[in-house]
Amino acid sequence: MKKLNIGLVGAGFMGKAHVVGYSNMPKLFWPAPAMPVFKTVCDIVPEIAEEAKERFGFERCCTDWHDIVNDPEIDVVSICTPNNAHAEVAIAALEAGKHVICEKPIASKLEDAKAMAEAAKVAADKGIVSMNAYQYRRVPAIDLAKKFIDEGSIGKILNIRCTYLQSWSADPDSPLSWRFQKDIAGAGTLGDITSHVIDIAQYLAGDIDEVVSMMQTYIKERPVQEGGVDLLGTVKLGADAPRQEVDVDDENSFLVKFKSGAVGSIEATRNAWGRNNFITIELHGTEGSLAFNYERLNELQVCFAKDPDDRRGFKTIYTGPAHFHGEATWNIPGMNIGYGELKAIEMYEFVKAIAEGYQPSTSFEVGYRIERVCEAVAESAENKKWEKVRD
Ligand SMILES: NC(=O)c1ccc[n+]([C@@H]2O[C@H](COP(=O)([O-])OP(=O)(O)OC[C@H]3O[C@@H](n4cnc5c(N)ncnc54)[C@H](O)[C@@H]3O)[C@@H](O)[C@H]2O)c1
Structure with missing residues (x-):
């Protein structure tokens, strides 16, 4: 081999x-x-x-x-x-x-x-x-959502709403790691977590065309930490620790228009106590709806308009052997994957692309387009008007 x-x-x-x-x-x-x-x-x-x-x-x-x-x-x-x-x-x-x-x-x-x-x-x-x-676009439940969309099971997508809510740095005493420094991170929540839901939104609903946004930095300074490794909220420094300015956002929310004509909203914050890796996506189409929450990553909620009136409503599909990579991951629906398996799926996609000689779907071009969406979000927050994503 x-x-x-x-x-x-x-x-x-x-x-x-x-x-x-x-x-x-x-x-x-x-x-x-x-x-x-x-x-x-x-x-x-x-x-x-x-x-x-x-x-x-x-x-x-x-x-x-x-x-x-x-x-x-x-x-x-x-x-x-x-x-x-x-x-x-x-x-x-x-x-x-x-x-x-x-x-x-x-x-x-x-x-x-x-x-x-x-x-x-x-x-x-x-x-x-x-x-x-x-x-995250490689979570089997997200790929199942993509399959339903591509097959036309929810019709034409009308609207999509996405969130990424976290709390690991909601405490103002958690240190000023590189993630809170513009010269290293480039952006705060926007690049770190919003970028993930922009990727999923564009994967499922196509390219974002225009945005209008708000960005905030609620925690304006944090204690200085030793060393360059991000301790991801595992350490709190005392009130007497020297502090420095946070020069990136810790929250952003924006409305989006997609090239397809669909509309939606995206919000991300680090200030959501009780939310940990709360990535949610809800799509509504002319023929049905889909909903996903990463904190229940082996589930996809689906609702089909064609179901009879007396039984129409959301039902839960537990991903497993019948779904994407189901032959390789744990074969009981509901215990399908965790974060470690997700990174193994990602490495499989990468290594398979090398072995078979093609480019994976999350190309550098896709990464660059996400940055252009982030650029439009930041400009809109500054200019307080709709901004087009650069082609
Ligand atoms: N895919 C995801 O969901 C996800 C999650 C977390 C982080 N990330 C990304 O992964 C990257 C790393 O984040 P992290 O959380 O692992 O950070 P981290 O602080 O835990 O680790 C970064 C490591 O890089 C080392 N380092 C810094 N500069 C270096 C250099 N020039 N050469 C060699 N080593 C160097 C540091 O000493 C540190 O050990 C970031 O781009 C981050 O946005 C992605």
């Missing part, structure tokens, strides 16, 4: 998720399209690089990503660094002939996202695969 030597750059939260994804992929999907081999892990912090080597089973570790990109043995580069450290690594890796999976948002600046999409296009002509890690 073909082997793929993996180089991982950035060994924090998402670095672990990529390793779990690669490790579980052949255990779930067999025969695997290729076998991942954990070759080199890179982290700018030497102790994190050393620990990741031992913990995740890499053969080598380093602190400079050039060592991975310049290594002829490496086939695949997984980029799991903060947003401002995606573009340079991705473009260099593509130019060196490596297949690349890069975490989302694709970049911290629009011009970097554009350069990455262009580099991916040039590389694609040479058979090099690139992918942006928008994994």
Whole structure:
């Protein structure tokens, strides 16, 4: 079986998720399209690089990503660094002939996202695969929603409403990690979580054409933390800790018009106590409705207008063997997948694309378009008027 030597750059939260994804992929999907081999892990912090080597089973570790990109043995580069450290690594890796999976948002600046999409296009002509890690569209229940839409089961989509609500940083004493710093993250909630629901919305309902938005930063300063790793709300610093300004949004909400004529709304916030990974999508069409909530990720709610009046209403489909990747994941409906399996599905899609020589659906071009939607959202909040998404 073909082997793929993996180089991982950035060994924090998402670095672990990529390793779990690669490790579980052949255990779930067999025969695997290729076998991942954990070759080199890179982290700018030497102790994190050393620990990741031992913990995740890499053969080598380093602190400079050039060592991975310049290594002829490496086939695949997984980029799991903060947003401002995606573009340079991705473009260099593509130019060196490596297949690349890069975490989302694709970049911290629009011009970097554009350069990455262009580099991916040039590389694609040479058979090099690139992918942006928008994994939520790969939840089997979302793919089932897409199937119902494509088959016409809910008719023409009229409206769609989406939310991404979280609370891990709702406490003002949770530290000022890189996610709250514009020069590293590029944007706050908008790039970090809204981007995910923009991806799902465009996957299901087509391209967004125009937006009108509001953006807020309720928590205007946070305690300064040691080190560059985001502790994702697991640590609270006391009232006497030195604080610095948060220069990105922690909440945004906007109305959307799709190119298809459908309309809708998207909201995201980090200030929703009781909500954790509350990604919801509800679509209404001329022939029915679909609703999904990631906190119940193995379920899709469906309602069909054609059902008789006395029994029409939402019913729950539990995803399992009858659905997408159901032959590979856990084969009891309702216990189908969790987050680890979702990352394995993503790695399967990536490795299969490499083995079979095509570009995955979450291309760098898709990542760049999401950034253009985010640009329009930010401009609309500033200008207080509808803004068109750049073509
Ligand atoms: N797909 C998703 O749902 C999802 C979820 C969380 C994070 N992310 C994305 O993943 C990326 C990483 O986020 P995270 O939560 O893992 O952050 P993190 O802070 O947990 O980890 C980042 C790691 O990168 C290292 N690093 C920083 N600069 C580096 C460089 N130049 N070279 C090598 N290593 C470097 C840091 O030391 C740290 O260990 C971000 O782009 C983030 O938006 C995606």
